[in-house]
Amino acid sequence: MDLRSEQPVRARPSPELLARLRAGKALLRERRTALPLPEKVAQLLLLQRLQLPLIRTQRPLRSWERPWEIQP
Amino acid sequence: MASSFADALRVVNSLKAEGVVEDYAIAGAMAILFWTEPVPTYDLDVLVFLPGSTGSLVSLEGIYDWARRNGHPTDAEHVIIAGVPTQFLPAPSALADEAIRTAAEMDYDGVRVRVVRPEYLIALYLEPSARTPKRQARAAMLLEWPRLNQAELDAILKRHGLAV
Numbered sequence: 627m628d629l630r631s632e633q634p635v636r637a638r639p640s641p642e643l644l645a646r647l648r649a650g651k652a653l654l655r656e657r658r659t660a661l662p663l664p665e666k667v668a669q670l671l672l673l674q675r676l677q678l679p680l681i682r683t684q685r686p687l688r689s690w691e692r693p694w695e696i697q698p
Numbered sequence: 699m700a701s702s703f704a705d706a707l708r709v710v711n712s713l714k715a716e717g718v719v720e721d722y723a724i725a726g727a728m729a730i731l732f733w734t735e736p737v738p739t740y741d742l743d744v745l746v747f748l749p750g751s752t753g754s755l756v757s758l759e760g761i762y763d764w765a766r767r768n769g770h771p772t773d774a775e776h777v778i779i780a781g782v783p784t785q786f787l788p789a790p791s792a793l794a795d796e797a798i799r800t801a802a803e804m805d806y807d808g809v810r811v812r813v814v815r816p817e818y819l820i821a822l823y824l825e826p827s828a829r830t831p832k833r834q835a836r837a838a839m840l841l842e843w844p845r846l847n848q849a850e851l852d853a854i855l856k857r858h859g860l861a862v
Contacts, residue, residue: 656844658735663806667703670736677738690776690783691740697702 667698701780720747723801817851
C-alpha cells in the first residue's frame, strides 16, 4: 500500500510560523532557566511527586527513590 | 520544620571544611538544575577527591564513618543528608579530576557551592562507561544551552578522546 498516494494534500505551516513556534519554545526554556535556584528546586520537588507514581507502575522503586521531604 | 536544600549543601561544604574530602563538585541532574532547567532526580551526586587517595584504591569508609558520627543515615550507597539522598563518587577519571578542579563557585540561597560546569557535565555524560539513554538525553539538553562554551567543550572532548 502506498500511504503517500492515499493521503489528502494538506496545507503545511510556513517556515515563518515554524520559526515563531520554535522561538516561543526557546523563550519558555530561557525563562525556566533564568528562574531563581530555589524556585527550580521547588519545581524539582513537584516533578518528583508527579513522576514517582508513574515509575512505580513500570518497575519497583529503589529504596532511595522517594520525594525529598525538604523545603526548597 | 523540614530541612532545606541549602541545609544539605551546608553539610556537603562541612565535609570539605573538616577534611573528610579534599574537594568536591556537585554533578549529575542537580548540577544541570544550576545551569538550565530542573530534570527529575532523586539523589544528589557529588564528585569528590578523597584525602590520601593518590596512587591507591579509594574507600568511602571515611565518608560513611563521618556520616555515622554526625547522625546521617545511609541507604544503598547513599548518605541521607538533611533529607537528600546523596551519593559521593571518588573521581573515577582524569576528566572527572578536571571537572572538580574547574567547578564553578555558585550561590544557593546564601550558601556557596561548587558545581561542575556544563561543558564538563556533557563530557562526563559522553564517557563510554556512562553512556546510557538517560545520560545521552541530558547531554543533548545541555548542548542546546545558549551560553555553552562550544570551544571549551571541543577542547575537553579532544583532550579526553570523546565525541558527541
